Amino acid sequence: MSFVRRAVTVLAATTALTAGLALPALAHVTIQPGTAEQGGFTKVAFRVPNERDNASTTKIEVSFPTDHPLAFVSVKPVPGWKVKVTESKLPKPVKTEYGDLEEAVTKVVWEGGKINPGEFQEFEVSMGQLPEDVDSLMFPTKQTYSGGEVVDWAEAPKADGTEPEHPAPLLKLVPAAEDASTATLSATAPATAPASASASPSVAVAAASSSDGTARLLGAAGLVVGVIGVVIGFLGLRRRPSA
Template identity: 50%
Template structure:
């Protein structure tokens, strides 16, 4: 009896681990996971279907209002209808010399279907990304055709375990300006080396040409002197 209880407890624990593992790994996320601060990027919201008896029919992604993006352009996804919702900004932004008074706060895809055991990607071109933060958190809401709603809105806390329903996070990294400068210097150095090598080759070629000319000149003189000596000898014989 005791052995049966232990086996049941072990099986229950294993099942719980599997369920939690599935929940932790199969969630709505953003790919790639990082982008450059102050730039533009194409990101994909990857949505897996976690249910065996229902299909996902809608995805709603909410943008952080304190990090407004002036440009959000969705790519068509066959079978899905996309709606982009904008809101007025409390403080207008200036982008490329133009004043922007509103920004995208929500994008919703609907009308399609993600069947059990499948996933779908929803691409967006976004920018200009913030320069003063290290990440952007997008709260997503996934709806199934059995009216179940899963809210992927929990923000991870440093040092804590991943939440059960984590929100998609896009990490922002500094632009690699220094690397570009370094590349320019490296290219300049490479070009200088090439120029130096080219000059060296030209000098070697010129030196070789001069040496050849000198040898030919000396040979011509020797031949000429030989001809003169031959002529003198011939005259003496004739005399």
């Protein structure tokens, strides 16, 4: 019994240690969902957890890319928070299907609210048109605490695939998916119409009606036969002499 108890104790300690090591890696500012289609529009939420036990998060400052600027950016109000959207002149105009883009949103700041210890908040943004020539966009974010501490989530992913200490929120861009209805039609449509396809709609309806009527007739006949069998069986039981 003592061996079992020791094994359980070791397992519990190992689990606690693993969870303790994993939590800091998960508690950083992220963008949700983490993927979007290239060339489209999307709605994302910057998810901000509070990592401090003795301070609240009071300000969030998100920087938008200027090398691949977004022509359309709008924010969803968050109760208790004030938002300021900053547009700036780009280092050089960027060609888009809507014309040359010379100014774009470069920063969005939320402040005046509070994220208490053990809580998180999401700040939603609608944006587009997403670029088609890159596979990700970074959104460096500064998180300010009530005690004056500022955490800068601005580090790019490492070349070896490991996560940096303060990773920037990263939106991965994937190729646009083919329209589902178009894909289904192209996959199922025959190359040539079958001979039966030349029949008129009225013929098809008549055939369907005939088949349906036959099925109903057979079903009714079966029901009648079943009822007759039940009646015969009942009468047979009544006529059977008692022992």
